[in-house]
Amino acid sequence: MSAIILPIYFYQDAFGWGVWKSHKQWAEMGSALGGIYSPILALLTLVVLMLQYAQSVKNDAYSQAMYQTSSYKEQGTDKLNLLAVDINMKLSDVINDTMIRGALGKNWNNEDAFLNAQFRLNQRESRDMTLKELLLSLTVNKNGSEQDYEFFSSLLEQASKQIIGKWMSFNTALSALKAGASVKGDLQYIWANSSLNLMTHASDMLGYETCMALDEWVMHCHKKLGKVYSEVNFYKYHHKQS
Structure with a gap:
């Protein structure tokens, strides 16, 4: 003035x-x-x-951040919706004779071992078990004998290939949001809120223990192949808190 x-x-x-x-x-x-x-x-x-x-640059950056976070959240949510269906399928609806023989390892051609495995799987507790329940029993609860663990672990490895793929895709989307949230700046809160919302949505939909078990199971399957899978979110977070 x-x-x-x-x-x-x-x-x-x-x-x-x-x-x-x-x-x-x-x-x-x-x-x-x-x-x-x-x-x-x-x-x-x-x-x-x-x-x-x-102001125009700031608005463009805000719009781009909103678009990217929305895209990653949509990708993660889509995989969660598919995963929620797959992981609640009964074991008896997923496995076949080829999977059973594969789970027997060296005894894959042993008819007695094959019939015994079929008998165990036809028992009510195994027949009605979902993939989610089997996953939790092998990771969080670790129930059963060592022989049962090896058999059902190998069986789940074969039956859960699609589940593993979907969970890895979900983790990729969540990790991208977390990476954005780690960058200091005015838009950090958008990425942080989006990653927290997606993580909370997964916990609500699948259960926190299941999410942690899926992380652990993916690491287990990669380890058996001599690989390292580090793009985990729930398992890592849980052990940081412990």
């Missing part, structure tokens, strides 16, 4: 102020004030344009 008033004040103080009858006096005043106000207005215009550009 002072930049607008001061030039007029100084001009009036030096040359006076009035309603002149001479065109020359009006021209002199206009020339003097125009020479002062023109660069001031140009500078103010430049400042306004810079502020508008900065």
